[in-house]
Amino acid sequence: MRAILLALLLSVSTLPAFAVQPDEVLPDPKMEERAREISKDLRCLVCQNQSIDDSNADLARDLRVIVRERLKKGESNEQVLQYVTDRYGDYVLLRPPFKATTLLLWIGPFAVLLIGALGSAVYLRNRRAAGGVAGDTAPLTDDERRRLEALLRKDGT
Amino acid sequence: MRRLMYILPLLVFLGVGVAFLRGFDRDPREIPSALIDKPVPEFALPPLPGHKQGLSSADLKGDVQLVNVFASWCIPCKAEHPIVSRLAEREGLPVRAINYKDKAENALDWLARNGDPYASIGVDADGRASIDWGVYGVPESFLIDRQGRIRYKHVGPLTPEAVEQTILPLVKELRKG
Amino acid sequence: MIPELGHYALVLTLFIALVQSTLPMAGAATGNAAWMGVARPAALAQMVMIGVAYAALTWAHVVSDFSVLNVVNNSHSLKPMLYKVSGVWGNHEGSMVLWVVMLALFGAAVAVFGRNLPPTLRARTLAVQGIISVGFLLFILITSNPFTRVVPAPLDGHDLNPLLQDPGLAFHPPFLYAGYVGFSIAFSFAVAALIEGRVDPAWARWVRPWTLAAWSALTAGIALGSWWAYYELGWGGWWYWDPVENASFMPWLAGTALLHSAIVVEKRDALKTWTILLAIITFSLSLMGTFLVRSGILTSVHAFAVDPARGVFILVLLAIATGGSLLLYSLRAPTLKAGGVFAPVSREGSLVLNNLLLSTATATVFIGTLYPLFLDVLELGKVSVGAPFFNSTFVPLMIPMVAAMAVGPFLSWKRGDLAGAMGRLWVALVVTALAVLYALWAVGGPVMALIGVAMGAWAFVGSLVEFAERIRLFRAPAAESWNRAVNLPRSAWGMTIAHAFLGIGIMGMTATSSWNSELIKGMKPGDTAEIAGYTLTFDGVRQAAGENYRADVGSFTLRRDGAVIATLQPERRSYPVSRQTTSETAIHTTWKSDVYVALGDPDPQGLWVVRMYHHPLLPWIWIGGLGLVFGGVVSLSDRRFRIGAPERRRAAPRGAVQPAE
Numbered sequence: 001m002r003a004i005l006l007a008l009l010l011s012v013s014t015l016p017a018f019a020v021q022p023d024e025v026l027p028d029p030k031m032e033e034r035a036r037e038i039s040k041d042l043r044c045l046v047c048q049n050q051s052i053d054d055s056n057a058d059l060a061r062d063l064r065v066i067v068r069e070r071l072k073k074g075e076s077n078e079q080v081l082q083y084v085t086d087r088y089g090d091y092v093l094l095r096p097p098f099k100a101t102t103l104l105l106w107i108g109p110f111a112v113l114l115i116g117a118l119g120s121a122v123y124l125r126n127r128r129a130a131g132g133v134a135g136d137t138a139p140l141t142d143d144e145r146r147r148l149e150a151l152l153r154k155d156g157t
Numbered sequence: 158m159r160r161l162m163y164i165l166p167l168l169v170f171l172g173v174g175v176a177f178l179r180g181f182d183r184d185p186r187e188i189p190s191a192l193i194d195k196p197v198p199e200f201a202l203p204p205l206p207g208h209k210q211g212l213s214s215a216d217l218k219g220d221v222q223l224v225n226v227f228a229s230w231c232i233p234c235k236a237e238h239p240i241v242s243r244l245a246e247r248e249g250l251p252v253r254a255i256n257y258k259d260k261a262e263n264a265l266d267w268l269a270r271n272g273d274p275y276a277s278i279g280v281d282a283d284g285r286a287s288i289d290w291g292v293y294g295v296p297e298s299f300l301i302d303r304q305g306r307i308r309y310k311h312v313g314p315l316t317p318e319a320v321e322q323t324i325l326p327l328v329k330e331l332r333k334g
Numbered sequence: 335m336i337p338e339l340g341h342y343a344l345v346l347t348l349f350i351a352l353v354q355s356t357l358p359m360a361g362a363a364t365g366n367a368a369w370m371g372v373a374r375p376a377a378l379a380q381m382v383m384i385g386v387a388y389a390a391l392t393w394a395h396v397v398s399d400f401s402v403l404n405v406v407n408n409s410h411s412l413k414p415m416l417y418k419v420s421g422v423w424g425n426h427e428g429s430m431v432l433w434v435v436m437l438a439l440f441g442a443a444v445a446v447f448g449r450n451l452p453p454t455l456r457a458r459t460l461a462v463q464g465i466i467s468v469g470f471l472l473f474i475l476i477t478s479n480p481f482t483r484v485v486p487a488p489l490d491g492h493d494l495n496p497l498l499q500d501p502g503l504a505f506h507p508p509f510l511y512a513g514y515v516g517f518s519i520a521f522s523f524a525v526a527a528l529i530e531g532r533v534d535p536a537w538a539r540w541v542r543p544w545t546l547a548a549w550s551a552l553t554a555g556i557a558l559g560s561w562w563a564y565y566e567l568g569w570g571g572w573w574y575w576d577p578v579e580n581a582s583f584m585p586w587l588a589g590t591a592l593l594h595s596a597i598v599v600e601k602r603d604a605l606k607t608w609t610i611l612l613a614i615i616t617f618s619l620s621l622m623g624t625f626l627v628r629s630g631i632l633t634s635v636h637a638f639a640v641d642p643a644r645g646v647f648i649l650v651l652l653a654i655a656t657g658g659s660l661l662l663y664s665l666r667a668p669t670l671k672a673g674g675v676f677a678p679v680s681r682e683g684s685l686v687l688n689n690l691l692l693s694t695a696t697a698t699v700f701i702g703t704l705y706p707l708f709l710d711v712l713e714l715g716k717v718s719v720g721a722p723f724f725n726s727t728f729v730p731l732m733i734p735m736v737a738a739m740a741v742g743p744f745l746s747w748k749r750g751d752l753a754g755a756m757g758r759l760w761v762a763l764v765v766t767a768l769a770v771l772y773a774l775w776a777v778g779g780p781v782m783a784l785i786g787v788a789m790g791a792w793a794f795v796g797s798l799v800e801f802a803e804r805i806r807l808f809r810a811p812a813a814e815s816w817n818r819a820v821n822l823p824r825s826a827w828g829m830t831i832a833h834a835f836l837g838i839g840i841m842g843m844t845a846t847s848s849w850n851s852e853l854i855k856g857m858k859p860g861d862t863a864e865i866a867g868y869t870l871t872f873d874g875v876r877q878a879a880g881e882n883y884r885a886d887v888g889s890f891t892l893r894r895d896g897a898v899i900a901t902l903q904p905e906r907r908s909y910p911v912s913r914q915t916t917s918e919t920a921i922h923t924t925w926k927s928d929v930y931v932a933l934g935d936p937d938p939q940g941l942w943v944v945r946m947y948h949h950p951l952l953p954w955i956w957i958g959g960l961g962l963v964f965g966g967v968v969s970l971s972d973r974r975f976r977i978g979a980p981e982r983r984r985a986a987p988r989g990a991v992q993p994a995e
Contacts, residue, residue: 089191094720180631
């Protein structure tokens, strides 16, 4: 139980997140905007499910500063992301890269949709074929029609 | 075909269940190193006051060595230190260190109290060099081969199992080649 | 003494649950009325007994009995009473007891209100409830007993995590659990129907109210959690696609699909196997959520109890419940008699589309949440799946959903007239176009934002148009329209309310995601900052203290065009016992937006870090959520659900829109 509490404490102590500090903010708003966007795509490795933009962990701050430094050096967004990925691997990207191993991930939802749509289409066709929609009853035979008319006449309507 | 559609949910669930079962053996927060089989990053770190030698990439060629990232404020580092010392002193594996985000006097104090088995120590006060190594916490240990390539990374404090089952066999193999 | 009584009550509950899960099931199979009759009293007794256990645990927390380990770990004598009570469920062991309380409550409700259910169905349903109870009670007694004593008793406890000492978060679990566990009834009904070998419209009618109740509760629970994250965590986010958030979202998505699918079973005796599968899947996702939070196999800010031993137990429960029911499904579902026929373009067809899209959405969240685990287990590396993934995949799926949502109710059963329906929606089309043009002119906005505006407007106006058609507004004298409105079944009202408020919610989410402003500044007393046309003046910081914390309270004056609008007082609180700080943000809420201020740390020069945000239309998200819950509750109050009798046939006036419910 102690371990659980400790784990909770450690995890939560990064939470009152006062992430980006005023002294980190770049003077150029466009570059700062890029820095924020890149930071939102980078995972904080010592937190549980936060980006470095959201986390106030030391490592997150270090990486935020590095992102801004490299932007000031003139690197593009992709180059900055590559710099971090070279050191920490794909895991640091919150948007998983499109590779052989993540193919199922990106294609997955559309595959499910496609399979589901096909299945639904087959199902709908069966529902329609099972007797026809305009009438799921066969047309009346002559005999039935005579009896129906007789009943209606008897009813007085 | 229809039959298959009805069994599909069960099959998916079985797959998921097996994944969950195997998930227990894994630590979701452990990140594999992106630098395995790559050369050690270029760096040069100053020594601690009173020490002659710091740590740089040039020092990491020529023999199989262990680089241990530690700090005086890190409790698991103290826990693993006897194992680190044993590796250096009794197993004949040179161990060098990166002192991560520490104050010099605290580090010297810590080494005085716990022993200094390191061949040399580089001071990484702002943690930048460690970021080049892909360090995200302390302690971490890297096994470097003769050509100066990172061959293995251990995240967290070294354990006897990791030493016996992975590190020492790997050292032997690397020394042969 | 009392904790021991509680413990004893837990064990008794287990025995009752064992009886409830076996005798009625056997009785239904053999036709033994006496055994089937055991179900009702057993369900009631189970509720009473677990109630006693829960009360005992609450008592221990309220009087701060530190000889009970659960109280030591989660409470403190200085903790405010509200949190002593809510702290009972704010930890792993206590929350599991709450789970079983909910299970028993719902089971007892079926026993009491389900008097006109066929005896075999009721017996089997309660038996399945019993089986689930047995599983969880064993879990509690073997791995997570809340009544464990600690000797010698410490003088005081470790206090509850300060983040949990908050009204919003205090009530988030009970609603969530009512939701999760409420879906167990649909599950039990589904399994019972599969055993029975029959699903008919009456079954759907009985299942719907329980599903509605669970769905409403889950919506409230998720909204509460989201609202809490917004005002507490300090940077204005309200949804993070965190694995545990996703774990609550998946049953919600599947539950929504279930709700709609059940309508088709009830009205047209079709989509049966789909509905049964959804009922099984929804509750299975609830169970999976419980597993993910408590097993430690996923990283999450929510991770409760990271104990693999407990994780394995829940996995076994999951295997039995889900595996068992899916096996039953694969064997029995093909034998269910297929029902009514319909054209692809029809009310049924649109609900099939709804099913398809919601199920795909559920699958998307599922894949995204579990993919890192799958890849890791297969040793193919580690990837991160975060918000960017879900934004790219989930959001686009919602577009056809919302588009269809407004059109569906216009289509007749069996065969609908799509052109006619679209024609009747011209008002919605016009308003939507106007809204998009306005947004384009006012803000320019990214494309996704404009699409969001379109979706929100379409959903909102579309529902109102449908409602207007139904009561023949502007086509018949006002008195007749009024009459129709008043006599409309409550479930029709519920649908209109829920769909309309969903549109409002979507507007809020779109606006705040695309057009918010943020400013971070180091300020000293006297400084001002400008954001989104507002001026914020920092007036200073004073010290304050609460029952178990100390606080720095900042004071800010909010002005617009020179006029003072409000004073905002964000705080930084320190809790000495747990040695943590939390921030209490100050928010100025209007119908149009939130102005949000959070106080950070001071630096050595006395400059305080202040974060200011402007969130346009953010309150609309909460309004939307409340509306959804309200719609669900209104639907629930429909007389037909309470009596469970078939609807009295009312002659449908010619040319009217077909009633949905």
